Amino acid sequence: MKRISLHKKHSYLANVNKQLEILSNGIFQNGDLPKFKDKITLTNQFPLKPNKLEVLQINVGYMCNQVCSHCHVDAGPDRKEIMTKETMLQCLEVIKKTEAHTLDLTGGAPEMNPHFRWFIEEASKAGIKDFIVRSNLTIIVANKKYNDIPEFFKKHNIHVVSSMPHWTKDKTDKQRGDGVFNASLKALKMLNAIGYGVPNSSLKLDLVYNPSGAFLPGDQNALEKDFKKELLEGFNIHFHNLFSITNLPISRFLDYLIASENYEDYMYALVEAYNPEAVKNVMCTNTLSVSWDGWLYDCDFNQMLELKVASPVNHISKYNEDLLQNRKITISQHCYGCTAGAGSSCQGTVA
Amino acid sequence: MQKTYYDPADLKKFGEISEWNKELGAKFFEYYNSVFKEGALTPREKSLIALAVAHTIQCPYCIDAYTGDGLQRGITKEEMIEALHVSGAIRGGASLVHGVQMMNKVKKLDM
Numbered sequence: 140m141k142r143i144s145l146h147k148k149h150s151y152l153a154n155v156n157k158q159l160e161i162l163s164n165g166i167f168q169n170g171d172l173p174k175f176k177d178k179i180t181l182t183n184q185f186p187l188k189p190n191k192l193e194v195l196q197i198n199v200g201y202m203c204n205q206v207c208s209h210c211h212v213d214a215g216p217d218r219k220e221i222m223t224k225e226t227m228l229q230c231l232e233v234i235k236k237t238e239a240h241t242l243d244l245t246g247g248a249p250e251m252n253p254h255f256r257w258f259i260e261e262a263s264k265a266g267i268k269d270f271i272v273r274s275n276l277t278i279i280v281a282n283k284k285y286n287d288i289p290e291f292f293k294k295h296n297i298h299v300v301s302s303m304p305h306w307t308k309d310k311t312d313k314q315r316g317d318g319v320f321n322a323s324l325k326a327l328k329m330l331n332a333i334g335y336g337v338p339n340s341s342l343k344l345d346l347v348y349n350p351s352g353a354f355l356p357g358d359q360n361a362l363e364k365d366f367k368k369e370l371l372e373g374f375n376i377h378f379h380n381l382f383s384i385t386n387l388p389i390s391r392f393l394d395y396l397i398a399s400e401n402y403e404d405y406m407y408a409l410v411e412a413y414n415p416e417a418v419k420n421v422m423c424t425n426t427l428s429v430s431w432d433g434w435l436y437d438c439d440f441n442q443m444l445e446l447k448v449a450s451p452v453n454h455i456s457k458y459n460e461d462l463l464q465n466r467k468i469t470i471s472q473h474c475y476g477c478t479a480g481a482g483s484s485c486q487g488t489v490a
Numbered sequence: 491m492q493k494t495y496y497d498p499a500d501l502k503k504f505g506e507i508s509e510w511n512k513e514l515g516a517k518f519f520e521y522y523n524s525v526f527k528e529g530a531l532t533p534r535e536k537s538l539i540a541l542a543v544a545h546t547i548q549c550p551y552c553i554d555a556y557t558g559d560g561l562q563r564g565i566t567k568e569e570m571i572e573a574l575h576v577s578g579a580i581r582g583g584a585s586l587v588h589g590v591q592m593m594n595k596v597k598k599l600d601m
Contacts, residue, residue: 305564305566306564307566309566310566350561350562352561354558354561354562355562356562357559357562357563357564358533358563361532361533361534361563362563362564365534365563365564366564407502411502
């Protein structure tokens with residue numbers, strides 16, 4: 140069956156208000172499970188406030204060549220939300236003065252933004268040294284015009300972070316689409332060939348592991364060990380670290396949870412695994428998320444739920460770091476996804 | 491009284507068995523947790539053994555727990571079903587090996 144986005148399907152869940160209703164009603168309304176706010180209040184962690192800003196995460200567009208079944212962005216080839224050069228110029232103004240040391244580019248497939256390379260070159264001139272690009276790998280081999288992306292990454296010493304839910308074809312393709320596993324291996328080999336991910340190389344290549352179903356990720360170190368062994372022995376592929384990320388119950392993953400009748404059990408699992416230590420380091424405390432159209436969010440998940448920062452400054456054009464750092468972080472029940480077990484963030488576990 | 495012997499929600503309450511005997515409960519869970527730590531066998535290998543044993547003793551709680559545990563550890567369904575066939579082979583073998591006893595008895599009694 141051809142995969143399409145919730146937007147394209149005109150699913151009721153393409154309306155974020157519906158998602159927010161689901162996350163606040165039912166088991167959270169009738170008191171079976173505590174709301175996230177109440178849970179963090181018990182450990183005196185409400186309101187959640189930012190710490191030092193370290194990462195500016197910019198979502199340069201929701202267009203993607205893949206339609207992964209768990210995607211929290213609801214990305215796909217049909218999504219037309221792409222950051223314009225004008226918004227990028229506004230981002231560059233912010234990059235020049237921000238305290239954040241890392242520029243983290245995500246999407247969709249960020250490489251599909253027509254100004255992607257120009258933006259990195261300009262950000263590099265503006266003094267950013269620590270770049271992360273969240274590449275889905277397959278884009279590198281999807282079209283000739285992307286084949287030299289690895290060389291471009293290398294030129295700017297970009298830290299590449301790529302998704303890989305398993306070292307087997309079946310599990311990977313089931314989550315990410317037919318042919319993704321083999322295309323990903325091809326792209327990983329291209330990256331390895333120019334030094335990415337090989338032992339002791341400064342060209343960082345990390346993998347992101349998302350569970351391929353309604354279960355939480357296992358131990359990050361154990362998974363990393365298994366991934367390294369299987370990818371090396373089976374395919375002669377190297378990478379540096381594995382970040383395990385919990386699937387948050389929003390967008391397409393929420394759709395899957397509801398359709399497979401796993402929603403309630405999954406929410407119970409998240410709440411049961413709640414770890415106050417993880418709350419201390421959730422990524423919204425050191426990251427700001429910018430959407431394709433320049434709005435500011437506490438994280439990429441809040442961006443997808445259209446929960447803008449609770450600050451008088453909520454657009455990149457009016458950026459004021461001091462004011463923003465004073466905000467209270469906007470939360471809802473999806474936040475349990477970042478505080479379960481060893482915690483979860485775009486950099487992996489946090490506790 | 492509930493109408494079925496097994497309720498999936500009871501699995502989450504396993505820890506409550508300590509409430510009626512704290513000392514033995516604590517000892518059991520300490521032992522249990524130690525068993526599954528990395529040793530000569532990896533936790534992954536132990537998880538697969540647990541899954542096979544769960545089916546041998548036909549414990550629905552354990553099947554639920556160790557199927558989920560296996561998925562979290564990246565254990566594939568191919569590995570899971572092979573582990574179950576080990577369980578099946580031993581169970582089947584245990585019946586059939588007693589056939590020797592039957593055969594001995596037949597040989598002794600039958601003319």
